[in-house]
Amino acid sequence: MATIGDQLTAPENGWRRYDNLNNTIRYNGSFSTQSYTSAYAGNYKYSTSPGAKITFTIFGSKLRIIGRQYPYSTFQYSRNTHVYIDGVRKATYSHDGTDQTQTILAEIVGLPWGRHEIEIVASDADSIQLDAVDIDAEGILGYIPATTGTLRTKIRDMLVGDYIPFHINIQSPWQFGFNNSSVTEIPLTGLPNTVGQSGYLFLIKVANGLLIADRVGVNNVSWDALNTARLIQGQPWSSAEMDGIEGTLRSITGGVAYANAYSNASLNDEKLGAFPVHNEWDKYIVNFPIDKIESGKTVDDVFHFRQNPTWCQDTTLTGVVGTDGVIATSGSDKRTRRGYDSDPKWFSGIVSSFTSTATGFRPVFEYKEV
Structure with a gap:
């Protein structure tokens, strides 16, 4: 030795x-x-x-x-x-x-x-x-999530706050796997949407049967492209590495409008998150249990939302103000983005065809506990 x-x-x-x-x-x-x-x-x-x-x-x-x-x-x-x-x-x-x-x-x-x-x-x-x-x-x-949980290699062993490596390989179509066979970790801003790019991030267990990525996995991809790839509402997916566990790989829900003090929809930002208030972004990221975050750390040290906004499944209500300050006269072409800068409650609607290195896909894996 x-x-x-x-x-x-x-x-x-x-x-x-x-x-x-x-x-x-x-x-x-x-x-x-x-x-x-x-x-x-x-x-x-x-x-x-x-x-x-x-x-x-x-x-x-x-x-x-x-x-x-x-x-x-x-x-x-x-x-x-x-x-x-x-x-x-x-x-x-x-x-x-x-x-x-x-x-x-x-x-x-x-x-x-x-x-x-x-x-x-x-x-x-x-x-x-x-x-x-x-x-x-x-x-x-790497950028290990600052939870009080532990690194796992099997989903069936995970408790809330635990995390597991998840591999993304930009091919046609994109490829996914539960491993970190590559020592290349995905940057906190996500992989560029370019064929040949690959790396791993971490999926964090936030509830029974639900894992959410600790960062945006791929940037410079539109909501429309994700929808075409069946990564908005999701696609059935399983991995041989996970002992036959099957589930749905999809995007997170983030609400359709601002929420007010009465938990109703509002067109004004009252800094209270989004409506409906049980959307996954607010429920699992904004309100991630404090006792599951390491002392001296914040929820951004767990989910890294400051780096890039996340595409959500939702279509915004007519009248929601976009990042350009313009009130949307038609909500049918606007999709929700969540998380940016220092505020985890940040909410915005933008056209579904929008692409930018400052917006991306955050994987969610929903499965049945066995």
Whole structure:
């Protein structure tokens, strides 16, 4: 078994490696990419900016920081780099040493199996760098939903607040599956609607027999196109990976107008969500149980609605004001979008043919509990 200071060009059994260019690793400060043949995947990230830091989230129980060891006398890589896990410092390491790439610079094991937020920062004014991160083979590095639930691999094991990877592959037609066989996670803004794009997000259990995606899965797609693909009202769907569980893959319901204080329809935004008030967006996203959200987090850390509005099934009532401020004189061609900016109750109607990278499809899977 490799230990700190060893060169490790591939993850050991029981570990899984993520490259520094993974789109869910956040670099705070001015970072550059250094091409280097013997680095993992041929490059590593570094910064000479004081205070620069690296942050990411994992679901797992162990962590290794992989980077380049280098003589301090030649280049001032930090000799006091701290690793914080959930706000607590768990390790301090130095890059100083004989020149060696893909070195285990730090290792933390024995964490509770679950979601952990990682921060790497130099305590001195020297440079910081990262080549790769190793975690549990069954774990995930990414935008893990901030629920108090747990990562699951089978729907039948899920409780409210649990989540499961869900794969989308943009082909003709689109392909779906319950897996994260690709280490590419879908951005919080969704995949571009381009053939060949693929990745995974998470479906969160919000009620018996109902899973809702933690983000928009595909952007730049019209309501009309989703309807043609039978992804508005939905299509029967099953997955061999899910032990024969069958259900309907569809869009969420979001209401047809604003709601007023009496839970009736209104053409004025009273910041009370949408009518009818039992629509799925308000019932399951806006009112997601507080005790199912991690302390210090918000519902946006669970469903990421700030990034992009979501197409809903509904046709808006005549008179609903659109995002352009114009009152719709005919509601027959307007469809509901929900969630945007800082307000989860945000509601708007727009023409069904509308396409934008700022609007997309959020998968919902409805099934019968067994």
